[in-house]
Amino acid sequence: MRNLTIASVLASLAVLTFCSQAFAQTQDDLFNGDILHEIRLYTAPEDYETFKETNFTCQAQELEALAGEVISPLPRVICWFPVEFHWKFNGADVTLPQAGIESHGKGSRNNYKPSFKIDFSRYESRNTFLGLRYLVLRANPQEPSTMHERVAMEFFRKMGLRAPREAHARVFLNDQYAGLYTIVEEIDPIFLQRNFGEGDGRLYAYEWVDYWIFDYRGPDSLKYSPLPLKPENNLINLDPQPIVEMVRTINEAPDAQFSSALSQYIDLQSFFKELAAESFIAEQDGIIGDYTVNNFFLYRFVGTLRSIFLPWDKSNAFWAIDRPIFHNFSWNLLTRRALAAAPDLIALYRDYLRQAADIAGGPGGWLEQEITKEYQQIRQAYYDDPLKLCDHHATGYLRPCTNQEFEDEVAYLIQFARQRAAFVRAQLDSGLIPQ
Amino acid sequence: MRTLLLIGLLLLPEMLPAQNPSDETALEEDDEPVASSPETLQLSFKNRPSLRIGDFANIDFKTKWHFDLRGFDPPKWDAPARVTALPSTPPTFYVTRARLGLKGKVTKYFDYEFERDMRQTVGSDHEWHPWKDNYVDFNAHRWLQVRAGKFKVPFGMEANLSEDRLDFAFKSRMSDILSPSRERGVMLHAQFLRSSRMQYQAGVFRYDGEGSNIHGVPTAGRTYAARLTGEPLRTLRRLPRNIRHIYLGVAVTRGRMFDGLNGTNGSTFSGFTYFDHFYVRGNRQRLGTELSWVEGPVSVKGEYIHMSEERIGQGIRGENLPDILSRGWYLLGSWNVLGKLKSSGRPKTPLLTGHGFGSIEVSGRLDVLTFYSAPGPGLPSRSPRAPTILPNSERTWTFGPTWYLNRFVKIQANAQRERLTDIERKAVIGRDVFWTGIIRLQLAM
Numbered sequence: 001m002r003n004l005t006i007a008s009v010l011a012s013l014a015v016l017t018f019c020s021q022a023f024a025q026t027q028d029d030l031f032n033g034d035i036l037h038e039i040r041l042y043t044a045p046e047d048y049e050t051f052k053e054t055n056f057t058c059q060a061q062e063l064e065a066l067a068g069e070v071i072s073p074l075p076r077v078i079c080w081f082p083v084e085f086h087w088k089f090n091g092a093d094v095t096l097p098q099a100g101i102e103s104h105g106k107g108s109r110n111n112y113k114p115s116f117k118i119d120f121s122r123y124e125s126r127n128t129f130l131g132l133r134y135l136v137l138r139a140n141p142q143e144p145s146t147m148h149e150r151v152a153m154e155f156f157r158k159m160g161l162r163a164p165r166e167a168h169a170r171v172f173l174n175d176q177y178a179g180l181y182t183i184v185e186e187i188d189p190i191f192l193q194r195n196f197g198e199g200d201g202r203l204y205a206y207e208w209v210d211y212w213i214f215d216y217r218g219p220d221s222l223k224y225s226p227l228p229l230k231p232e233n234n235l236i237n238l239d240p241q242p243i244v245e246m247v248r249t250i251n252e253a254p255d256a257q258f259s260s261a262l263s264q265y266i267d268l269q270s271f272f273k274e275l276a277a278e279s280f281i282a283e284q285d286g287i288i289g290d291y292t293v294n295n296f297f298l299y300r301f302v303g304t305l306r307s308i309f310l311p312w313d314k315s316n317a318f319w320a321i322d323r324p325i326f327h328n329f330s331w332n333l334l335t336r337r338a339l340a341a342a343p344d345l346i347a348l349y350r351d352y353l354r355q356a357a358d359i360a361g362g363p364g365g366w367l368e369q370e371i372t373k374e375y376q377q378i379r380q381a382y383y384d385d386p387l388k389l390c391d392h393h394a395t396g397y398l399r400p401c402t403n404q405e406f407e408d409e410v411a412y413l414i415q416f417a418r419q420r421a422a423f424v425r426a427q428l429d430s431g432l433i434p435q
Numbered sequence: 436m437r438t439l440l441l442i443g444l445l446l447l448p449e450m451l452p453a454q455n456p457s458d459e460t461a462l463e464e465d466d467e468p469v470a471s472s473p474e475t476l477q478l479s480f481k482n483r484p485s486l487r488i489g490d491f492a493n494i495d496f497k498t499k500w501h502f503d504l505r506g507f508d509p510p511k512w513d514a515p516a517r518v519t520a521l522p523s524t525p526p527t528f529y530v531t532r533a534r535l536g537l538k539g540k541v542t543k544y545f546d547y548e549f550e551r552d553m554r555q556t557v558g559s560d561h562e563w564h565p566w567k568d569n570y571v572d573f574n575a576h577r578w579l580q581v582r583a584g585k586f587k588v589p590f591g592m593e594a595n596l597s598e599d600r601l602d603f604a605f606k607s608r609m610s611d612i613l614s615p616s617r618e619r620g621v622m623l624h625a626q627f628l629r630s631s632r633m634q635y636q637a638g639v640f641r642y643d644g645e646g647s648n649i650h651g652v653p654t655a656g657r658t659y660a661a662r663l664t665g666e667p668l669r670t671l672r673r674l675p676r677n678i679r680h681i682y683l684g685v686a687v688t689r690g691r692m693f694d695g696l697n698g699t700n701g702s703t704f705s706g707f708t709y710f711d712h713f714y715v716r717g718n719r720q721r722l723g724t725e726l727s728w729v730e731g732p733v734s735v736k737g738e739y740i741h742m743s744e745e746r747i748g749q750g751i752r753g754e755n756l757p758d759i760l761s762r763g764w765y766l767l768g769s770w771n772v773l774g775k776l777k778s779s780g781r782p783k784t785p786l787l788t789g790h791g792f793g794s795i796e797v798s799g800r801l802d803v804l805t806f807y808s809a810p811g812p813g814l815p816s817r818s819p820r821a822p823t824i825l826p827n828s829e830r831t832w833t834f835g836p837t838w839y840l841n842r843f844v845k846i847q848a849n850a851q852r853e854r855l856t857d858i859e860r861k862a863v864i865g866r867d868v869f870w871t872g873i874i875r876l877q878l879a880m
Contacts, residue, residue, distance in 0.1 A: 042751050042752060043751060044714075044749075044750075044751055044752075044753065044820060045753075046694075047820075078696060082751060082818040082819055082820040082821075083751070084751050084752075097751075097813055097816075098813075098816040098818035098820075098821055100818075122818070123816050123817040123818040123821070124816060124817065124825075
């Protein structure tokens with residue numbers, strides 16, 4: 001009898017142990033950068049055909065709706081499709097049977113190796129996956145290493161900035177290897193809650209539609225939102241007026257009060273830290289990129305006028321080892337006015353740049369170690385990828401990529417990691433101020 | 436319980452001798468006689484502009500106009516513009532009917548009708564199918580008529596009733612969403628057993644009807660429909676007289692759907708979708724029953740429709756899924772509180788064309804529509820490939836008075852309250868009740 005009792009207790013413990021293993025997965029596990037993940041998607045083959053047919057129309061359709069254009073009487077195309085989502089982790093198959101999937105990306109959008117956005121709550125608003133509502137599977141088709149985005153976001157977080165978590169994964173579509181992807185955390189109210197302890201403020205995604213350098217376009221809020229600043233939450237009760245005031249302040253605040261006036265609307269410490277981080281990693285398509293402002297989210301905190309900029313899409317980072325630290329500063333209106341009227345902000349920017357250089361380190365430093373770690377992790381998966389693409393110099397034309405291009409790009413990244421800090425420090429020490 | 440009480444209140448008025456229930460032919464029968472003339476060509480304006488060519492043929496000119504003032508709460512909204520705030524739309528004036536047509540006979544063998552809606556021409560809203568009833572009827576035998584062309588698929592009492600004869604400004608949500616409406620086809624029909632006023636209709640149609648179209652595109656191919664209506668209890672002499680003339684009907688349709696996202700969807704009158712299209716493959720089948728009881732100034736009408744849509748191989752991994760089931764019913768009561776109405780729905784003492792004030796009727800209708808599926812594996816979901824569909828339903832109250840001024844003019848004021856049950860599918864965040872108000876001036880001739 002006693003043996004039976006002991007056996008029962010042991011069996012119960014074994015079951016509990018198994019259960020705790022099976023159900024203990026967390027978001028940290030999903031974004032664990034120490035392993036190469038495996039994600040399997042199942043979708044009806046006819047849906048995937050429709051997905052490819054409507055891929056580009058969906059993007060145009062959304063922009064039309066955002067621009068408030070007259071809705072065509074023609075049927076609107078289907079952009080979301082049901083998908084069965086599986087994440088294989090430590091022998092467990094963590095799954096959600098009915099999630100939604102749509103194409104993701106702007107310039108990188110393609111039908112050869114598309115990026116995906118997964119909406120776990122598409123068909124049930126209370127559904128989440130490990131507490132996440134969305135997940136982006138980035139195909140990284142624009143650069144051959146597929147590492148720019150992940151390394152950049154890792155660096156941002158190392159700088160103390162709030163940036164999406166990322167990890168690489170082998171992705172299978174209907175059991176066919178669809179290639180090497182990056183799992184990207186979406187910037188949404190769940191991200192905000194985790195990072196700021198609140199998620200009910202106003203979140204906007206910047207949609208690039210034309211050149212904008214924070215210039216004031218008049219008091220009409222429609223000039224700023226829903227385009228280019230697309231509301232991501234609180235859709236019924238929008239409040240775009242603080243954006244108008246923020247931009248007006250950037251343009252019209254008196255020189256003497258520029259910093260104090262602007263600090264009502266922007267978390268300037270965070271903003272210049274992000275600029276410094278972007279500048280350090282030579283981001284070509286960011287807030288002070290070559291295409292004017294781009295690739296960020298704006299979050300305005302609950303009950304305040306103050307917003308914070310959050311980084312997004314760093315595929316064009318690591319553009320050049322010798323990219324100047326004040327590149328485009330005199331073009332963008334905010335940085336131009338900071339240069340002219342706010343030496344305190346420029347000093348802040350310099351401090352953050354120096355901090356960035358310290359974090360990245362030189363040869364053998366953190367940045368090189370991170371690149372090497374990721375390279376070793378993904379190399380075989382990249383070699384196996386039958387659909388790898390690249391557009392190394394952002395020409396706008398994606399083309400099949402070779403393993404040699406991958407190796408060359410990784411070699412360049414390591415070179416960047418070894419030399420960039422020294423270059424940035426040299427520029428800082430030179431006392432260079434752009435005109 | 437509250438529902439039954441309200442229905443009971445609608446039925447309270449005293450019972451009076453029977454009048455004819457819904458009967459489309461009553462309109463023509465109620466026309467004032469046109470004086471005969473020895474001339475071959477005769478033009479008359481007595482009931483409507485009409486040209487008679489002796490006994491050979493006649494051409495009646497028809498027109499129908501609806502001028503609506505409509506208000507919506509929450510406001511009517513173009514759903515794709517999700518990112519802009521709800522606009523505050525003031526009550527808006529619409530021309531919702533601007534129809535012109537011809538109707539008549541050629542010899543005793545042929546009836547015909549041609550009708551087109553011109554409201555897009557007069558600048559009102561978009562109309563996917565401007566051509567309405569356009570058909571020729573061949574009277575082969577008293578028990579056999581053959582209709583060919585475009586006309587209403589014989590399914591649904593309310594759906595087959597001319598809009599200018601409805602008790603409300605708009606049909607029930609159930610009829611709007613589940614009935615097939617007009618389609619091109621061929622139909623055999625006739626009255627039989629005249630003592631019971633029985634009528635049969637059976638036809639084959641090119642598609643499933645404009646009512647199930649998505650943006651003007653058909654969702655199902657060749658469709659068969661049959662309907663049997665009448666007053667079968669008339670033969671049962673032992674029954675009380677006011678029971679014997681209850682009008683009953685049954686109808687069925689069956690057609691093969693086009694593969695794809697072509698399942699029926701549910702939306703409020705103001706256009707908010709609360710039940711999306713699902714992927715389908717296989718047959719769409721409808722079964723409908725109808726009832727009408729008219730007793731003096733009081734009438735009670737009701738319908739029930741059950742529709743099933745197959746989902747063969749529509750699972751994410753190609754597995755068969757349980758059918759989508761849509762079920763709806765309505766019950767309406769109306770009471771002619773002032774003045775008297777003829778069986779055709781025209782006032783006995785008309786305003787302007789007579790010496791009275793017309794007639795006033797008050798009506799109320801409860802309309803329930805539910806979408807769901809047979810149980811399948813897994814938890815219920817709203818995914819368009821969900822094995823088990825999470826149900827949603829709409830419960831709609833409509834009420835208001837109608838003032839029949841004379842045979843040509845009618846004014847209706849209706850309020851409609853729609854309530855959705857699935858809080859996840861609420862079309863507007865924080866709202867599950869949708870109000871529509873309408874004041875309509877109707878001119879029909």
